Amino acid sequence: MIRLFTRDLVLAVRAGGGFGLGLAFFLIVSVLVPFGVGPENELLGRIAPGILWLGALLACLLSLDRIFALDFEDGSLDLLATAPVPMEAVVLMKALAHWVTTGLPLVIAAPVLGVLLQLQGSAYGWLVLSLLIGTPALSVIGTFGAALTVGLKRGGLLMSLLVLPLYVPTLIFGAEAVRRGAAGAENAVPLLLLAGISLGAVALLPFAAAAAIRMNLR
Amino acid sequence: MSIWEYANPRKFMAWSRPVVPVTAVLAAATLLIGVVWGFFFTPDDYRQGATVKIIYLHVPAAMMAINIWVMMLVASLIWIIRRHHVSALAARSAALIGLVMTLIALLTGALWGQPMWGTAWEWEPRLTSFLILFLFYLGYLALWAAIDNPDTAADLTSVLCLVGSVFAVLSRYAVLFWNQGLHQGASLSLDKKENVDDVFYFPLLFTIAGFVLLFVTLMLLRTRTAIRGRRLQALEMRERMSDA
Secondary structure, three states, X not given: OHHHHHHHHHHHHHXXXXXXXXXXXXXHHHHHHHHHHOOOHHHHHHHHHHHHHHHHHHXXXXXXXXXXXXXXXXXXXXXXXXXXXXXXXXXXXXXXXXXXXXXXXXXXXHHHHHHHOOOOHHHHHHHHHXXXXXXXXXXXXXXXXXXHOOOOOOHHHHHHHHHHHHHHHHHHHXXXXXXXXXXXXXXXXXXXXXXXXXXXXXXXXXXXXXHHHHHHHO | OOHHHXXXXXXXXXXXXXXXXXXXXXXXXXXXXXXXXXXXXXXOEOOOEHHHHXXXXXXXXXXXXXXHHHHHHHHHHHHHHHOOHHHHHXXXXXXXXXXXXXXXXXXXXXXXXXXXXXXXXXXXXXXXXXXXXXXXXXXXXXXXXXXXXXXXXXXXXHHHHHHHHHHHHHHHHHHHHHOOOOOXXXXXXXXXXXXXXXXXXXXXXXXXXXXXXXXXXXXXXXXXXXXXHHHHHHHHHHHHHHXX
């Protein structure tokens, strides 16, 4: 399992795929927003939590189809399915590798982009914390979406349609936690709910994703 | 004889053939009674005027939109557990009807909201959760359409339906979080005190029954069509085999 994890990690870094690309996408989305809504600092500061969360979510989405597609094409997914490791563990490791290569860099980059978007000073801690809690859910939910569409020729667009509605609660609680934190209000409730979604997704979704992969490989 | 006998495609075709015309006629009758009674023989509300009459389409459509998803969930579970093909086809047939019901609920709501709330759309818990439900229906249907192998498609959409149900419920409560309810509470409940006035209540019951019967009719019809389509496919496949 650890071997699988490091293998995915190495592949992701060497192929130059998700690692840089997701970050660059996040950067571009955050830079484009001021162009779209105008350079008013006050307005930007108000919508910054939502924009940063949305950017992180889209960057996550962008790299999802790589999770299984390459392994499916060269047949290593079939080997993994027949390996003594349960499919659920494979899925979990894949999601973990995706999180480390996509989610974690986003968490680290978010405060920097927060400066660009005039995020309020009190919100930086909450932004990092909420992203840290919430991005694992994004990765696991995305892995489920990738598992559903693994056998399809043009699965990418379909996957976005399937995954985005599933991201709704995570996005709501994540952005709400930052917004309340920025306003100095009580935000333990959205943070706890966000953590609940993450933990629940990590615990349960690998089973659904593994079932979907088995169905796709049959 | 167990209840599962009815899930056999041949049995299903046999019993659904006489049922469809009956439900169709009943649906037409109840809808006609409900709509005519509701539109022409009930007074205007003293505050809402004639717009109150949208309730006769809005409430049943909204109820069906949610209940059809529940029916799809049950059908998906039956497919996963017992692998009855009719069940998978029924879930697929129901999804499009559910999509249309959701759309009707959203549109009639917008038509009513424009004069009453002064806005056709508001990011408000009930409205938002219906929009999300609409997206779930879209994704479900798109996944069905994307996969060639019917069994794989049935498997994967069932899993999506199960996971989607959990997330749909989560979203429902997540949007409550914004806590700015503009939509009124439930119009109907078994607890009589909350109900709308009797004048509006009885025609509403008729249209609700009409929508349910309409759904049953359409669902059975679409499932029968899907079964015939599946049989046609099998015949063509056999033809090709014998040619080769």
